[in-house]
Amino acid sequence: MSKKRFFSFVVAIIFLLQVIVPVSNVKAATRDITGAFPLITDVKITDINGKELGDNISKSSEIHINYTWSIPNDQTVNAGDYYTMQLPDEIKIATAIDQPMISPKDGSVVANIHVDTNGKTKITFTSYPSGHSDVLGGFALDCHFNQGKIGNANPIKIDFTVPGLGVVTQGPFNFQQPDPTIVKSGTYNSTTDEITWTVTANKEGVRLSNAVVVDNINNGQAFIDGSVSINGTPAVLGTNYFYDNTSRKLTINMGEITTQQVITFKTSVHNDLATKSQGTYNYTNAAMLNYDYSGTPxxxxxxxxxxxxxxxxxxxxxxxxAANKRINWTIKVNESGRTINNAVVTDAIPVGLTIDASTIKVDGATGTDYTISGQNFSYDLKNISSVHTITFSTNVDSTVYNYNNYKNYSNTAFLSGDGVLSGTSSSKVVGVPTNIIQKQGAGYNSSTGVITWKIIVNNNKTNVAAGAKVTDNIPIGQVYVAGSGNLDGVALDDSGYTAATSADTGKTGTFTYTFSSAFSDTHTITFQTKVTDPKVYQANYSGNFNNSVTLTSSDINQTASATQPVSSEIISKTGAGYNYATREIT
Incomplete structure (x- = not known):
């Protein structure tokens, strides 16, 4: 076989083996081992130096939570496996914690710990546990107490829920606690003449032993039996509370308390008020909280x-x-809502006023049980237990309106009846503005030196007899301007003006007007005077000119005065500006 054919054969065999036996590159899945075995074996809270916390602990203390842990040899823990647990609410994590879990044998990282700000803790393991035995150790979390979650009732226990182990309780701890308080308040019921007192004790929720509220009932008040409630539940005399009629002491026993206690009770001031005259009276009260705290009274x-x-x-x-020239009076009786038998109101009507019997009403209805004798008015209300309102009107004597003086009428009403102190009364002063004649300065013309004067007659709109005469003496320094007189806007001839003689040093003339007929409406007279001194109207001047007028008739003799400011300016000078370049002032 040639080398080329042999090489091709080997490649084919390798490819076939790859198809038949593929190479695996898949990692093993991570596991949640929470609760699989007791990884955490103990929990202990110490200070940051690892020492016991002691007593009187600050609720914001920095602390260490010390954990011991162990992985049994028969348990398999691989890289990526994790364990979770939750810190209790009483522990505060200000910023997230990330720290390693170290083996004390060789300093290797067994796991990585992450604690978020909500106290949720996750321990993620490295590969170290899978290759070692007898893996155990401890770690500490640096954190603080959660001040808002630490209660006020010492001693306090903190429970750690540890998966695989159960609940581990730390404590009891005695924390620095706020001092308890006691607050008193009260409300008055005018219908029953009762005061409901409220005592709020230990709103801080501190643990107190042998807690007792003591309340000394002040004079003028009568304790109402059966009125005591504790936290909304009626209290039982002889069990929850005691009252000593001799010492006037109310004692409320609460024993050991760890929460706010709200106590209410009532006192009556009815009999005391029956001896009082009209006015405002203050009823005072305070309470005392006695208790034991950590064995100390x-x-x-x-x-x-x-x-x-x-x-x-x-x-x-x-x-x-003013429209009807009368005074409308209102008398309110028994606004405190007391029971008054044989109640009678008397009222001496001031001279100058006359009661109009047709206007007498009680609670809006026409009154009948009254008597009028001269200036004396009385009304029999009989037996009453609620408020009643008497109204009536008095006509003002017409002669009052013949004057310029402001007239005040002082009126006093008295109440008599069973249980009402003699002399019980109320007064009111009502003023009646009267203005039969009025004088005004109506303006000054600086270009002519002329002053305009206004006279208002019978602003009261009373009945004025025929022959009423207006007299105005023009003072020295002014002269009457011919043809300037007007009555209600209609020109008057100058027959009413008489120039003074040269020997008269008090006036330059007299302006008069006589009403030929009786009248009851208001009239306005105007006329003008000219300033005679050229130093006033032909120079720079500022001052006042005065003038008076008198109204006389068979039953009227009243004078009114007025002032008119006068200001003249012939020449004035002002600075218009400054030129910095030329140093010239304009």
């Missing part, structure tokens, strides 16, 4: 709460009705 006092209670038997209000 301790005590806390709550905030002092002050509950304002208003006693309002009667209140008076009023408002002026």
């Amino acid at each position: 301790k005590s806390l006092t709550s905030n002092t709460v002050s509950i304002p209670v208003t006693v309002k038997y009667i209140s008076k209000d009023g408002a002026y009705d």
Whole structure:
């Protein structure tokens, strides 16, 4: 056989063998060996130096979780096989951990450990375990306690769930815990005259032994038996709580507590309020929490709460009705909602006001049980236990409107009845604006030196008799401008103006107007005066000019004054700018 034919034969044989016996290059599949055998044999929490944590541990402490591990010789662990476990919630992983698991025999890497920030741990093995026996050792994870997951009720245990081994409990640990608190609050019910007090103790959830809340009921309050509840459940007298009528001490026994406790109870202030006059009264209360903490007796006092209670038997209000020239009064009785038998309201109407009986109403309905004797008004409400509202109107005496003075009417209403202290009352002052004549400066013309004056007559719209006369003396320094008089926009002739004599040093003339007929509406008179001093209107000047007017009739004699600011400017000078290049000011 030639060499060429022999070579071809060998190649054919090799190809045939490759088809019959293919070369394998497939790796073995990795396995999850979690729980297949107890890889982790123990867990222990220590400080970062490997020492016991001791007592009074900070909840943010840096710690080590120390694991021991072992691979039994009868177990096969290949490269890529893995084991998973979960750290408890009380452990915090700030940043992911990646570290090797080392054999203490020769320092070889047995596996690689990865712990994510949620505490999920995965141990992935190298090929080392498959080629060695008696593979065992330990590792430590550097981490912290999860402060938000560590409870407040010492002692605290932390459970590690270890696949293949079970639950390993670490502790008990005594952590640094917040101090418990006690907070007091209260609400008043005006219908029952009862105050509901709320005591919130140990909202921090600290473990407390022999916990007792003590509450001394202050004078003016009466403890209501059977009103105590603990966390919404009615408490039993003699079992959960005790009350001493002599010392006025309420004691609530809670024993050992590890959670917030909410205690409510009621006190009555009804009898105390019955002795009070109108006003606001404060009822105060505080509570005390006594307890043992780690064998040491301790005590806390709550905030002092002050509950304002208003006693309002009667209140008076009023408002002026300008359109109808009357005052509308409102009397509210028994706003505190107390039971008052034989309730009677009396009201002495001020002089100058006359009650209109047709306007008397109680709770919106026409009133009937009243009497009016002169200026005295009274209403018999009989027996009441709720609020009632009395309303009525008083007409204002028309003579009030003949003046410019602001008139105040002070009115007081009294309430009498069973249990109501003598002199219980409420007052209200209502003002009536009166303005029979008014004077105004209506403007100054600096180019002519002329001032315009305005006189408003009977702004009150009262009845003014015929013959009412307006008199305005023009002061020195001004002269009347002929033909400038107007009444309600209609020109007046100058027959009402009289120039003063040369001997008169108080005025330059007198402007008058007489109303020939009676009237009840408002009238407006205007006229002008000219400033006589050229130093005022022909120079730079600023000042005030005054003028007064008087209204007289058979029952009116009132004067009003006005001021008109006067300002004249003949010449002025301002700087327009500065040229830096030429240093010139414009």
